[in-house]
Amino acid sequence: MQSNTRWNNNLAFLLAATGSAVGLGNIWGFPYKAGENGGGLFVLLYIFFVILLGLPVFMAEVAIGKIGKKDPVSAMINTAEKTNSTKNWRVVGYLGILSNLFIGGYYAVIAGLVINYGFISASGFIGKDPTVIYDTEISSFLEMTFWFLLFLALTGFVLARGIEKGIESSMRILMPTLFFLIILMVGYGAYRGDMSAALSYLFSWKAEQFSAATMQAAIGQAFFSLSIGMGTLMAFGYYMPKEQKVPGASSIVVTADTSVALLAGLAIFPLVFAFPFLDPNAGTELVFKTMSTAFAELGAIGQFVGPLFYLLLAVAALSSMISILEPSVLWVQERMPTTRTRATFIVIAICIILCLISVSGFNVLKDFKVGSLENPFEMMKYIADDFLLLLGGTGISAFVGWRLSKIIDLEKLGFKSKLLFSAWIFILRWVSPLFLMVIWVLGNLERIFFIKFF
Ligand code: TRP
Secondary structure (H helix, E strand, C coil): CCCCCCCCCHHHHHHHHHHHHCCHHHHHHHHHHHHHCCEHHHHHHHHHHHHHHHHHHHHHHHHHHHHHCCCHHHHHHHHHHHCCCCHHHHHHHHHHHHHHHHHHHHHHHHHHHHHHHHHHHHCCCCCCCHHHHHHHHHHCHHHHHHHHHHHHHHHHHHHHCCHHHHHHHHHHHHHHHHHHHHHHHHHHHHHHCCHHHHHHHHHCECHHHCCHHHHHHHHHHHHHHCCCCCCHHHHHHHCCCCCCCHHHHHHHHHHHHHHHHHHHHHHHHHHHHHCCCCCCCCHHHHHHHHHHHHHHHCHHHHHHHHHHHHHHHHHHHHHHHHHHHHHHHHHHHHHCCCCHHHHHHHHHHHHHHHHHHHHHCCCCCCCCCECCECCHHHHHHHHHHHHHHHHHHHHHHHHHHHHHHHHCCHHHHCCCCHHHHHHHHHHHHHHHHHHHHHHHHHHHHHHHHCCCCC
């Protein structure tokens, strides 16, 4: 079945792509990674890699979608044909579909926990110990399953309604809500928390913590946060109105995404530092265990601020999750061909199975180790983020740099200067594939074979 749907206007692409980019990666991931990896140094490296590698590869992925049309696999085949390249480039599209499912297969589980925490924090913590709550919540396979199913039902509902009625119209509500909530949270943090401690934690220069691993973390985080590497941006580029400029639109999305990551740090850490017994280095549990303890300490007002914070996370997660599964839905829909609703059902069903595996990593199979990966949840996350996405990003970068660049019409894509265009192609050919492959190899050696160089 052909779906000739497009975004209604230029704003729709910006909203949807920002909705995709701003997600758990920004609010759940960025703050704790910045804290763990040397504060200001990590933040600066992150921004450096976002500009040097993230933005160029982001634009490359959007360009493939805009020129290739259709789902990621067909878009790769079409653009390969147009450039007389081998059709094997379609592997990049298939890798993308696979990444969709694997990312979706753990992302929804964390998002489910977020919704659960929204309700928990609304009911107040009086007389309860938030640390105990966390351990009880994650220990129940059934309860975690219930929450991720709820989240996937919401995602499926939007996806089934299609590009315009589903994604576009939900983003019109979700994005303003998200920006309102994050500003509110930063404001509250500044009013009630310790903003100067937060600023120094996030931005002070801890050079002694610098290592190759810091760089690896910064690059991985930049690509994940910008939604690069698995066809989301190809699909969104395909829906882009013809006259919309790729470099301009991409720069706006990248700036918005980076700003939200920084704001998330400024929303979270002031409250953490308001209570000296809270540990800012709580890693993945920061937004759950640590933040809920902070809300409990705030007393009655915490019962109000807590749910707003988890609503912010849930909104960010939902708009990203929609974009995570969109390429697969589009692919199934065109491949079968079938209706959008049926395609959505198929994709959600596969995602549910993968989510069940992830959930088991928190409880029933929490001691099931693979290499240095602690449990099935870590395994899913590793396959998606460290293995598939980086490969996808490399493929996209190399393909546009070496092949697609030959037929790109600067004007049509929206480049104003020939020099910028040449710099873009240079980065796509030489710089980003090299960086991505180096961190891919190092990461895999370390995670699977325990071989560590730095
Ligand atoms: N960028 C989102 C976040 O920060 C997650 C995400 C959505 C994503 N779509 C993606 C990551 C595509 C990689 C590829 O949470």
